[in-house]
Amino acid sequence: MVKHVIPKNLQDALNHLYQGDYHVIAGGTDLMIQKRNSADLPPLFHSNMLYLINLEELKYVMKDEAQIKIGSMTSLETLLHHKDVPELLKEVIKEMASPGIRNMATLAGNIANASPAGDSLVPLYLLDAIVVLASTNQTRYLPIEKVIIGPRKTVIQANELIKEIIIPIPHFTQTSWVKVGGRFADAISKVSFAGAVTVSEGIITDFRIALGAVYMTVIRNRAFEKSYKDLSVEELKNQLPQILTRYQELIKPIDDQRSNKNYRNQVASNLITDFIQKI
Numbered sequence: 001m002v003k004h005v006i007p008k009n010l011q012d013a014l015n016h017l018y019q020g021d022y023h024v025i026a027g028g029t030d031l032m033i034q035k036r037n038s039a040d041l042p043p044l045f046h047s048n049m050l051y052l053i054n055l056e057e058l059k060y061v062m063k064d065e066a067q068i069k070i071g072s073m074t075s076l077e078t079l080l081h082h083k084d085v086p087e088l089l090k091e092v093i094k095e096m097a098s099p100g101i102r103n104m105a106t107l108a109g110n111i112a113n114a115s116p117a118g119d120s121l122v123p124l125y126l127l128d129a130i131v132v133l134a135s136t137n138q139t140r141y142l143p144i145e146k147v148i149i150g151p152r153k154t155v156i157q158a159n160e161l162i163k164e165i166i167i168p169i170p171h172f173t174q175t176s177w178v179k180v181g182g183r184f185a186d187a188i189s190k191v192s193f194a195g196a197v198t199v200s201e202g203i204i205t206d207f208r209i210a211l212g213a214v215y216m217t218v219i220r221n222r223a224f225e226k227s228y229k230d231l232s233v234e235e236l237k238n239q240l241p242q243i244l245t246r247y248q249e250l251i252k253p254i255d256d257q258r259s260n261k262n263y264r265n266q267v268a269s270n271l272i273t274d275f276i277q278k279i
Ligand SMILES: Cc1cc2nc3c(=O)[nH]c(=O)nc-3n(C[C@H](O)[C@H](O)[C@H](O)COP(=O)(O)OP(=O)(O)OC[C@H]3O[C@@H](n4cnc5c(N)ncnc54)[C@H](O)[C@@H]3O)c2cc1C
Pocket: 023, 024, 025, 026, 027, 028, 029, 030, 031, 032, 033, 052, 072, 095, 096, 097, 098, 101, 104, 105, 106, 107, 108, 109, 110, 111, 112, 113, 117, 118, 119, 120, 156, 160, 161, 162, 163, 185, 186, 187, 188, 189
């Protein structure tokens, strides 16, 4: 018999994860679909379920001089309207699902679901987000790219949950977000792109690119980015052919029902080109 537990607080949730075998559920907007049953029947869960969405102590946005801390059960809709959430992340959330879904869905669910097309992952990679994993005996602070290790694969252990997401306060002079999907919102990305740059007196001091849905995980390459630091804007633009060649080596899209490899390759190159040309 599958158990359904609504923990009283975070400590109670962690104790349950320590003592038993539970699958956590946040807004349920991915899990309910994955576990859907025949028409008119409730979802079919095969494991004990631990419901986190009512944990008020995990619903917050806090900002200090250096970072923004987001409690893992804060809904996407709350983040969309919160003054302290970076604009780039808001732009992305605005194109995720519909208001009804966003009122339930969380960043933690998007991260733990680890879909190569998970939209919030792209800005979170770009913004150097740290995922805070809590269990009864430790708290781990991991960069998001160390949490997601493949399609639907993470390093989150059975006794852990995502407690918080930390985002260093960004200081870019320009950012860009493009989601290419079947329609404006409520669509799964065929390709997604986030770019950010800081230009000071004509010189690039920070340059970042992240691409979604064109590899097993979000693509971000810090070594490439670093090699464009300290160039003038014009020098960067002159390097566009080389930049495209380098990123093409990383992009390994799949064919699926939404799109095909060639289309995804070409669109990814077009998005990088467009971003750089507009700096
Ligand atoms: C109609 C519709 C439209 C959608 N549109 C988009 C879209 O445009 N872009 C997009 O990226 N996604 C979209 N989604 C997918 C989904 O809404 C998001 O992935 C959402 O962020 C999932 O959050 P959740 O809280 O509902 O996760 P849940 O479904 O509750 O959980 C998802 C996974 O994360 C795990 N998990 C949840 N919270 C934690 C935690 N705190 N610690 C550890 N593990 C945890 C769960 O165990 C589960 O494996 C859509 C879904 C629907 C139904």
